[in-house]
Amino acid sequence: MPPLPGPDLPALLGLLDLAGIAVFALSGALLGAQLRQDIVTMGFFALVTGLGGGSLRxxxxxxxxxxIHDPRLAAVCLGMAIVAWFTPRRPWEEDLLNWADALGLAAYAVIGTGKALAYAVPPVPAVLMGVITACVGGIIRxxxxGRPSILMRRELYVTAAALAATLACLSQLAGLSTSIGWPVAIAAGFALRAMA
Amino acid sequence: MPPLPGPDLPALLGLLDLAGIAVFALSGALLGAQLRQDIVTMGFFALVTGLGGGSLRxxxxxxxxxxIHDPRLAAVCLGMAIVAWFTPRRPWEEDLLNWADALGLAAYAVIGTGKALAYAVPPVPAVLMGVITACVGGIIRxxxxGRPSILMRRELYVTAAALAATLACLSQLAGLSTSIGWPVAIAAGFALRAMA
Amino acid sequence: MPPLPGPDLPALLGLLDLAGIAVFALSGALLGAQLRQDIVTMGFFALVTGLGGGSLRxxxxxxxxxxIHDPRLAAVCLGMAIVAWFTPRRPWEEDLLNWADALGLAAYAVIGTGKALAYAVPPVPAVLMGVITACVGGIIRxxxxGRPSILMRRELYVTAAALAATLACLSQLAGLSTSIGWPVAIAAGFALRAMA
Incomplete structure (x- = not known):
């Protein structure tokens, strides 16, 4: 898990963080499978999608x-590539993945903003760090x-991340506990994404 | 403003720096508008184009x-996205933008080289840092x-940046004051770009 | 040369390192030539291909x-662009380049892994650093x-790098001297790539 910004972080978010990496990694691996790539390339896509945004942040x-210094995170991504490799396609799969992706997007945007604020980054760049954490892995993927990026295809993708990051930043500036502000921000980003 | 390499930096260059970010951000936002993207994606393009090259440097x-620690710079980029969003297209717009872009390109190449030299980077990599500062934002944009990058389309783009960066580096190695060497380097890069 | 991980590094590897940069840079410059770009863009491609992977690592x-602080490395890349610019195409050229590229790929994967281990990176991320060192320059190129990346085209490319990096990591964990473990790892990666 990345170092998180404070001791009152809801335990829920710690789980969401690892789950977010896994979901994003799975979406990368499944894209690799759709493109008929081998397991190694699927692993590469899983790593890029799961870890790319947080790395740039x-x-x-x-x-x-x-x-880099917590080997479990890369291992989770590679594990998801193996899962994707062995799992037959199922009709309900894409729906489930889309819902999980929307939750991961909102959680990542909030976690990224919180980490930036913890590193004394001012509000506007901190919100941008949340958006980068949530979106850049998918964009690189x-x-x-070689396909049009999420940036171009789905307008409410970046917007949902921006909403969650902004709410997380505002709630922290207003002095709200992260155990209240963060779940609200995640729920709002998730709702906006789910509407799309 | 990025930390700049010395006290004898002409005030003109400080202005060019902020103006360069604004012009590059505007070119990114306008591309987003041409691609019929929403304001959020236009803002993303504005940030990437305005800040990408200097970030990599x-x-x-x-x-x-x-x-990251000067929130005005990201705010300027987002402001340019709003300007681009509300401004109706005008026939003279592209011409004006091209001239401003040529000026920003040359100024950025010089500023990037100067900053690298101030960080004790040797001449050849320092010139490359100037080229990266000037060109990488547009390349990522x-x-x-999903369009052919400036690298492939317009041959005198990278060349103009390389000329400005090289002259800035040579003038500094020759012991010239930046208040003489830098404007000459910018003018030369701008002239070469304007010829294309 | 990049700082290398230990005093018992075979001298062969020091040469392979510089030779690897040169070969990768040449492959970038030749791609620029094929795309009918000018010398400046060829130099840009040479730098990105030769130095991109190690930079990200x-x-x-x-x-x-x-x-950044050893100007010879960027100079070697720019020199290869000049070589590519002045050399007429020859029929045997592509074959020679492919063999050299396979050797550079395996050597880079091993060197990248060794450097990561020397920076106390745990095994799984260290192997990934080897793969990144070997493959990312070509991917960015x-x-x-604007063409399908090596990631998508040639399945045994990333795989060969992963094999060499994994063997280098395992041999170091097993306490083998790098003067035995590294050549074996390079030979195995080279052999797998040569089979493709």
Whole structure:
């Protein structure tokens, strides 16, 4: 897990964080499978999608990159590639994945903003760090796959991340406990994404 | 403003720096508008184009990323996206933007080289840092938009940046004051770009 | 040369390192030539292909980027662009380049893994750093050129890098001297790539 910004972080978010990496990694691996790539390329897509956004955030704010010294995170991504490799396609799969992706998106945006604020980044760049955490892994995945990125295709994708990140930042500026502000921000981002 | 390399920096360059970010951000936002994207994606393109090159330069030379702790810079980029959103297209617009872009390109190449030299980077990599500062934001913008990058389309784009960066580096190695060497380097890069 | 992980590094590897940069840079420059680009863009492709993977590795593990303070490395890449510019195409060229590329790929994967381990990165991320060192320069080159990346085209490319990196990591964990473990790892990665 990346270093998180405070001791009153709801335990729910710790779980969401690892679950978010797994869901994003799975979406990358499944794209690799759709493109008829082998397990190695599926693993590459899983890693890029699951870890790319948080890596760029950490580089920009000057934090140690969160997955370099915690080998479990890369292992989770590679594990999801193996899961995707062995799982036959099922009709309900895409729906489930979309819901999980929407939850991961909102959670990542909030966690990224919280980490940036914990590193004394001012509000506007901190919100941008949340958006980067949530969206950049998927954007790199799409660029590598040579298809139009989520940036161009689904307008409420970046917007939902921006909403969740903004609410997380405002609630923290207003002095709200993260155990109240963060779940509200995640729910709002998730709801906006689910509407799309 | 990014930390700049010395006290004798002409005030003109400080203005060019902020103006350069604004012009590059505007070009990104306008591309988003041409691609019929919403305001959020236009803002994303504005940020990437305005801040991408300098961010990569700072990561490579080990400097704190210039816009993370100065919230005005990201705000300027987002402001340009709003300007682009509300401004009706005008026939003279593209011409004006091209001239401003040429000026921003040359100024950025010089500023990037100066910052790298101030961080004790040797001449050849320092010139490359100037080129990266000037060109990488536009390259990422083009890759994200799925169109051939400036690298491939307009041969004198990177060349003009390389000329400005090289002259800035040579003038500094020759001991010239930046208040003489930098405007000359910018003018030369601008002239070469304007010829294309 | 990038700082290398230990005093018992075979001298052969020091040469392979510089030779690897040169070969990768040449492959980038030749792609630029095929795309009928000018010398400046060929130089850009040479730099990205030769230095891109190692740059990302160094950023992720928190090391100073290896070519910023050693101007010879960027100069070698630019020199290869000039070589590619002046050399007429020859029929045997592509074959020779493919063999050299396979050797560079395996050597880079091993060197990248060794450097990560020397920076106390745990085994799984360290192997990934080897793969990144070997493959990311070529991936960025392909994305910039707007063609399907090596990730998608040639399945045994990333796989060969992963094999060499894994063997290098295992041999180091098993306490083997790098003067035995590294050549074996390089030979295995090279053999797998050569089979493709």
């Amino acid at each position: 950490d580089l920009l704010i000057g934090a140690p990159v969160f997955w 799409d660029v590598l796959a | 700072d990561l490579l030379i080990g400097a704190p990323v210039f816009w 083009d890759v994200l938009a | 160094d950023l992720l593990i928190g090391a100073p980027v290896f070519w 392909d994305v910039l050129a």
